[in-house]
Amino acid sequence: MKRFTFGRYLPMNSFMHNLDPRAKLIAVLLLVVAVFIPSSFIPYILLAVLAGCAIYLSGLDLRFILRTLRPILYLSLFLLLVNILSLKRGSVIFSFKGFEIYSEALVFTFKITIRLLLMLVYTTCLTATTKPLELTLAIEFILSPLSLIKFPTQEVAMMISIALRFIPTLSLEAERIVNAQKSRGVDFEEGHMSERVSAMLSLVVPLFTIAFERAYELADAMEARGYIPGERRTCARELKFKNKDYSLLAISLSVLVLFIFLKLNNHF
């Protein structure tokens, strides 16, 4: 039985899927910072165009994107309401029997919304086109300078990758435990407080027990195969930057630098 994969990785073969995960992660980080710089409207058009390109190059369905963005729209509607009632700056746009809506409320909400939307599009393009393990390698790469201050980046990366590898296994086990307990009369859906608590315990306790046993056995296996935390080890996975990766990095970096420059010169 196929299990759905962690996050929202969609196994396809788009342009973005074939980019180096480190380049993608760095680009997303740069762009997310860039999103928060401009105050005026026009730079956002550039960012939106970039977002559109990202979606296209990721092979993502527009419907999928809209579904992902929906929660933001609900949030912004709520935000609009709050701002209409609280922000009373700028010019009056609408007036009804003494109740006034100010332009600032709308502009402010709009700004926040657009920023959230852009952020979400960029990160979605990242997670949809990058396998969880690749993402871990990218994170490890970015955190690697921290090892200079004795931060155990390699060990943290190892922990994350093992955790990722076991998510499907544990979820299958959880399902098995739920079935076994249901067969003993446990009701996971109905019942009053004490019953619900005991139902949860009947799932959580075995799951933890299995997880700990597993951890012990895994540790033995790792030790037997020569793993010593803190000691140097090589990496079999080839991660090589190609020209297209450099182009992506160049584009995101130049956008960020451009925005910073323009901001500093009060052009926004």
Add this chain to the structure above:
Amino acid sequence: MSQLGNCKSLFNIYNTNMDFISVRDLNFRYEEKQILLSDISFDIKKGAYVAIVGKNGSGKSTLAKLLIGLETADSGTIEIDGVVLNDENIKHIRSRMGIVFQNPDNQFIGATVRDDIAFGLENRCCSKSDMALLIEQFSNKVGLEKLLDKEPEALSGGQKQRVAIAGVLAMQSDIIILDEATSMLDPRGRDTIKKLIRELHQDKELTIISITHDIEEAYTADDCIVLCDGKVFDHGKPEEVFKDAKRIRSVGLDVPFIGKVKEAFKNHGIVLDGNSEDEIIGELCEYTLKR
């Protein structure tokens, strides 16, 4: 295999010491599982296929852990190819030995088959090119060359155990310890692994220590060690060890199928000596001809 740089085994493999693995007066108390190993002594010759049998709780798996240094004995020695195991040289000794555990999931570390085979090599700081070569060679050896990019969820138990074996082989180990490596597999998986191990034993002259419940498998080994309550109860050729049904049953084990057949015929006054189904059928035919 030519230049493998620092991947090469750190030992001189061409040691003429016949008693390749020597265990003397091993004592170990394993509190958590209330197991006490006492006065364990035995020798294993280079290239032998040794089965260690005993019922659950007899200390088999504990012995395996001691051999590979995952636990340290309270007293006694373990000598591998003339070198006595201790805390300082365990790392080097592990380069000679590999272990495959019982639970296929709990030893699968990598995200894919390729990553898992690479794990041990990465720990040894193997270069990328060497690793690629070794992974290709040994995934081929165990028949998994087409599954290198598969994740563990997509693999059967038998396939995962093959990955574990490939990982051990890639480390150029010449001693493989199988700790009930087939007991969680279905019959087909079990058969595949048993066949693979036998093949490897023949081609590569590996020394194999198989801790097992499978009496049929133990019967095909070169040598058999029977453990009972943490002590060595018997040690010899399988035909000898399993000859006396009463004796072997007294320690919670049983005779192989052949043994049961011989027993049943004995009850009807027909004595058989054969050690395989073929031999027994042959003897029965002779009996009929005699009449």
Add this chain to the structure above:
Amino acid sequence: MRIHFEKISYIYDRNLPFAHTALSDIELDIREGKITAIIGETGSGKSTLVQHLNALLIPSSGQIELGDHLIKANEKNKNLKKLRKEVGLVFQFPEYQLFESTILDDVAFGPIRFGISKEESYERARSALSNVGISPILYDRNPMELSGGQKRRVAIAGILALDPKILVLDEPAAGLDPEGAKRLVDLIVSLNREFNKTIILVSHDNDMVYSYTDDTVFMRDGRVIYHGPTLDLFNDGELIKKNHLLLPTVVNFKNRLREAGFEVDENARTIEQIAEAVSRRISR
């Protein structure tokens, strides 16, 4: 308690692109009071089928009659919980379901969930534990302190305490040593012979299936290829060859003796019976 599958199909992930038909058109009538084995390769649909027996899964089409219960596809099925008291399902490696702080508490857990009084639940727990051969000294112990084989028996006691009419076990002997496996199988057989429970065993161990079961359901690709007496299945050379079934060791030996010219009765099931038949021939 009648078990009748009528035109049962089951499709996983029906509405998704990777929908998978696990069961197609199953018609099955399992004999009451007998031990029935369900065999087949991994992926043949055994586990899916078995999860219908206590309504963990509801069929995508068709209906299942389980005693007084009628489970229909696409219908809101009520009283499923009651069904689970009558059909006890023991999963593979059931020791993993233990979670209470003492063995007695864990075994009593099931009956309590079904609304049985605390007093009676603990009575049943004691009785079930005694049936599986766990001594009262261990009742207050934490399940984690027991050996694998003991934990397994405790888990089974947890289902027995519900006093189901039908007991379904998925690979009950998986991972046990031969002694433990034998003890467990003897227990299962006694539950059938002494308490007249209908037993359904999912197993890969054709040796065990051959020696202990009355009927066998052989599944392949979600369909029932054979359902009938176990003996007949393993004596049917055609079927075995066609489906690449692993022959039980005893049957294989029997066949080889036959090939060598010895007449051995088709119904000879144990080594003892075979030895007797052959010895008699030799002595003539």
